[in-house]
Amino acid sequence: MKRVAGRYVVTKSHDESVRAFVPEALPPHSPEIQAECWTDLSRRAELAIARLSGMSGLVTSGEWLIYSAIRKEALLTSQLEGTQATLIDVFDDEAGISVTNSDDVEEVTNYLKAFKFAREQILSPTGLPVSIRLLTQAHEILLAGVRGAAKSPGSVRTSQNWIGGTRPGNAVFVPPPPEIVPDLLSDLELFIHSKQATLPPLVRIALVHAQFETIHPFLDGNGRIGRLLIAMLLEEWKLLPQPLLYMSGYLKAHQTEYYRCLSELRSNGDWESWILFFLEGVEIAAEKAQQSIIQIASLIAADRKKVLTMSSSTLQTLRLFELLPVMPKLTVERAQSELGVTFPTANAAIKTLLQAGILIETTGKQRGKSFVYKAYVDLLREE
The missing domain is CATH 1.10.10.10 (Winged helix-like DNA-binding domain superfamily/Winged helix DNA-binding domain)
Structure with missing residues (x-):
């Protein structure tokens, strides 16, 4: 039985009538998602995350683990949106050395600021939990003074947007009409904080990310905020004690499949393929992060000996x-x-x-x- 992932509604935008997609509330149903197809992969991804969590105890300073992981994530998630900044550019900027592509570097720097802000909030006893309010505040920081600064930073959109094409009429995908977006975000927030959750946490994160990208609640920056949401949930749900997983590396390396899976779940209700893709990405990214930590820890230990001698x-x-x-x-x-x-x-x-x-x-x-x-x-x- 084919699953219906949502419905199309006709809306007026740019003087033309277009069909905008409105997703069903989570979790997927009619039929429910097939657990047997991803149970083994979910277990493997959770084990990889658990091993990564234990890595921080093997090094003298967790600060440099977070430093490198967050900067890689910031760079890669920005590159997915077309930013051309490199890691050296980011390091130069932090050192006060002038860079030629300062606009692109500023976008990466803004992501770092948004990430820091969101993390401080969810870790503080008086801070905001993962919520639409927190995401909009992070969004305001993300777009401050860069491309997209004129596209309502910090505000849920009140006009129609689209993905691909030059206008909604020839777009690859048209997200929900703006008047429906607040209710969809409210439903998403309820799913995130549901006390009756039966699905594994990594599967729930996969669902939340895809639903957020489908709603596309902002005029710009949706991809970066949606990927930030992955990191926030991993930490709020205590799957990782520190933000050591940089999923954007996997998503960038498999960008075509990333977008194809999101498209398929909207078109055909194929949530299973998306979940499999996401869980495989978590496992691969976690193993890669572990290897990176071991390599860096070994280098620093060897160089420390040089200094001491x-x-x-x-x-x-x-x-x-x-x-x-x-x-x-x-x-x-x-x-x-x-x-x-x-x-x-x-x-x-x-x-x-x-x-x-x-x-x-x-x-x-x-x-x-x-x-x-x-x-x-x-x-x-x-x-």
Whole structure:
């Protein structure tokens, strides 16, 4: 029996009548989703997430784990929307080094700010839970001062939008009319916080993400907020103690299939294929994140030994080294500021790390030099 995922309604937009899709409330029904097709994969994905959760106890600082994971997610989720910024661009911007594509970098930076804000809210006893109100506030931060800034940041849309094509009439997909969106979001929020949930949490996250993307409640930024929602639920539902999973890497690598599965569930009610795709992505992304943590931890441990064996090493040298995983691109001025020391002391610490082969000078200039923890950055860029 074919499942009906929603209904089409005729709405007026841009002086033409178009058929907009209105999804059924979650969970899928008539028939209910077939658990036997994803039970094994769901178990494997949960185990991969559990193993990833345990990785934070193997390293001396969880801060650099979060730093690298969030930046990879911010970069990749922005690249899915066409942003051309690179990881080096992001690190340069953080170091106060000018970048040529500042607009694209600002979009990535805004995502980092939105992610930080949302995480602070869900972790605070007095903060907002995962909710439409929280998503709209994160959306306002995401679009502040960048492309999309004129498209009602922080507000649920009051006009018709569309995906693909030049107008609703030739679009690939037309989301629900604006007057229906508030009720659909309310239903989605009820599903997120339902106390009668019987589906595994990762399956529920798959459903929530797809439903959010189908509703498309904003005029811009829906993809990034929808993927942020995945990270938020993983942490709020205590599947991960820290945001170590960067799903956007998998979604970007399988972008065509990502969009095809979303299209199929709307057209044919094929929620099962989407759930399988999503669970496989969680398993692969979690295993990749584990491997990355092991590689980075091994590199940092080996380089720390180098620092400790250098005769010119001082306490400030070691302090600077310990900062490198969250400050992989730097200038002497930045090192001076972070360490709270004089310029000569910061310069001496950098010089020792250069001699150890840990830092590399990137400009070739006598003045205005910048430095990079190249081996570390190379590991991050491999992904």
